[in-house]
Amino acid sequence: MSRPTPLRDVHESLGATLTDFAGWLMPLRYGSESAEHNAVRQAAGLFDLSHMGEIFVTGPQAAEALDYALVGHLSALTRGRARYTMIVDERGGVLDDLIVYRLGDEEFMVVANASNYEKVASELTDRARAYDAVVDDRSEQYALIAVQGPRAQEILASLTDADLPALKYYAGTPGLVDGRRALIARTGYTGEDGFELFVAGQDAVPLWHALTKAGEPYGLLPAGLSSRDTLRLEAGMPLYGNELGSHLTPFDAGLGRVVKFDKPGDFVGRSALEAVKDTPPRRRLVGLVARGRRVPRHGYPVTKDGAVVGEVTSGAPSQTLGRPIAMAYVDSGADEGLAVDIRGSHEPMDLVELPFYRRNK
Amino acid sequence: MSDIPDELSYTKEHEWVAGLDDGITATVGITAFAAEALGDVVYVQLPEAGSTVEAGDSVGEVESTKSVSEIYAPVGGEVVEVNQAVVDDPSLVNNDPYGEGWMFRVRVEGDPEDLLSAEEYTALTSGDS
Numbered sequence: 336m337s338r339p340t341p342l343r344d345v346h347e348s349l350g351a352t353l354t355d356f357a358g359w360l361m362p363l364r365y366g367s368e369s370a371e372h373n374a375v376r377q378a379a380g381l382f383d384l385s386h387m388g389e390i391f392v393t394g395p396q397a398a399e400a401l402d403y404a405l406v407g408h409l410s411a412l413t414r415g416r417a418r419y420t421m422i423v424d425e426r427g428g429v430l431d432d433l434i435v436y437r438l439g440d441e442e443f444m445v446v447a448n449a450s451n452y453e454k455v456a457s458e459l460t461d462r463a464r465a466y467d468a469v470v471d472d473r474s475e476q477y478a479l480i481a482v483q484g485p486r487a488q489e490i491l492a493s494l495t496d497a498d499l500p501a502l503k504y505y506a507g508t509p510g511l512v513d514g515r516r517a518l519i520a521r522t523g524y525t526g527e528d529g530f531e532l533f534v535a536g537q538d539a540v541p542l543w544h545a546l547t548k549a550g551e552p553y554g555l556l557p558a559g560l561s562s563r564d565t566l567r568l569e570a571g572m573p574l575y576g577n578e579l580g581s582h583l584t585p586f587d588a589g590l591g592r593v594v595k596f597d598k599p600g601d602f603v604g605r606s607a608l609e610a611v612k613d614t615p616p617r618r619r620l621v622g623l624v625a626r627g628r629r630v631p632r633h634g635y636p637v638t639k640d641g642a643v644v645g646e647v648t649s650g651a652p653s654q655t656l657g658r659p660i661a662m663a664y665v666d667s668g669a670d671e672g673l674a675v676d677i678r679g680s681h682e683p684m685d686l687v688e689l690p691f692y693r694r695n696k
Numbered sequence: 697m698s699d700i701p702d703e704l705s706y707t708k709e710h711e712w713v714a715g716l717d718d719g720i721t722a723t724v725g726i727t728a729f730a731a732e733a734l735g736d737v738v739y740v741q742l743p744e745a746g747s748t749v750e751a752g753d754s755v756g757e758v759e760s761t762k763s764v765s766e767i768y769a770p771v772g773g774e775v776v777e778v779n780q781a782v783v784d785d786p787s788l789v790n791n792d793p794y795g796e797g798w799m800f801r802v803r804v805e806g807d808p809e810d811l812l813s814a815e816e817y818t819a820l821t822s823g824d825s
Contacts, residue, residue, distance in 0.1 A: 565761060651762075659738075
């Protein structure tokens with residue numbers, strides 16, 4: 336049985352199509368996923384992301400413990416700021432991609448993917464053992480609601496006294512939203528401006544209703560995982576299990592910049608990653624845009640002159656481009672004359688650099 | 697509960713068939729239940745007009761944002777007409793699955809597949825809707 340989030344009844348009353356995702360019962364869509372996608376690009380969308388994991392690392396050596404446990408330089412992170420980073424194994428394989436928020440000098444919150452957070456919590460616990468730091472998985476206690484889209488700030492501003500215009504991208508601040516304590520973070524996974532609100536599980540339902548009401552004049556729609564996936568794909572953002580996995584290093588995924596070799600001390604995976612950092616990967620992660628209308632999907636082979644030169648990791652029809660798009664690992668040097676084998680027929684594709692979509696700032 | 701018109705026949709694969717009674721041509725589409733399960737339809741591939749299909753054959757496909765599924769011919773015979781409008785605007789499948797979202801017409805030859813009545817199709821789909 337899939338686990339429900341605190342918002343399950345709300346989703347059902349909205350007529351959502353529910354689906355199992357990483358062991359959670361999540362809304363796939365409420366009505367038309369295309370309308371939800373477009374609402375986020377043009378107005379705003381409301382997402383239940385309570386399946387994500389929240390792992391707290393606290394104590395006098397919390398920063399040093401994270402410098403050792405993760406590839407990023409978290410001790411250099413300023414209080415109130417957030418960083419995209421990864422946890423890798425000894426071979427440099429990606430165990431998860433993470434966002435780490437520094438809440439205080441000795442307090443960090445690590446946000447992990449639903450499919451991985453138990454593994455991440457257990458790895459962090461092991462890796463922090465030599466440090467004066469405590470690792471506490473509080474995923475069960477937290478709900479996460481995201482408001483994403485160009486109107487997100489206006490919608491949220493009507494419910495909070497927090498200084499939202501002063502809150503930078505990848506920053507977070509504690510505040511009251513509709514009278515409920517929240518960590519308000521300017522982060523997201525849609526390619527739009529927006530906020531993620533970490534709140535106590537019991538506050539999720541009233542907060543959802545307050546946001547729905549506040550968002551009504553702005554065209555806010557509840558949005559499910561289907562639109563979340565097409566939004567992040569257009570924005571060229573990797574999804575663990577598709578573009579990232581333990582068989583790939585951050586360098587394989589074109590994300591070597593998250594590995595901070597110049598930070599002090601050793602970290603898990605350092606020697607393995609130093610050995611590969613200057614070796615060009617055999618395949619690189621690229622964007623494909625279909626010339627036709629059939630959709631390349633996860634696992635489909637990328638071909639050139641009939642030979643396999645890569646594999647699609649994610650694909651979907653793009654509302655914004657009006658064509659099917661995909662992310663794929665493709666052999667370095669194979670840039671032209673590409674096709675994707677869509678159930679036996681080789682459909683021509685144009686290679687583009689990621690992302691497919693970048694918002695106007 | 698999705699719409700299941702009484703006057704149509706259905707397949708287990710969620711196609712509907714109309715016009716079997718006149719004994720000449722049958723019109724085929726996919727049901728509202730199927731369209732809802734797929735989500736927004738973005739691509740429809742249909743058999744070619746003039747081709748001959750056999751009952752039970754996979755003759756086309758319907759793609760949505762998240763998935764793809766095949767269209768099976770509920771009846772055999774010559775495809776006499778395909779709905780170009782639904783190829784050009786696949787959202788017709790979601791908006792009007794039994795009307796403007798129809799897919800193709802077949803001059804029926806031989807016996808149809810085991811078709812379901814509206815009542816039987818309702819029973820089939822109420823279990824997992």
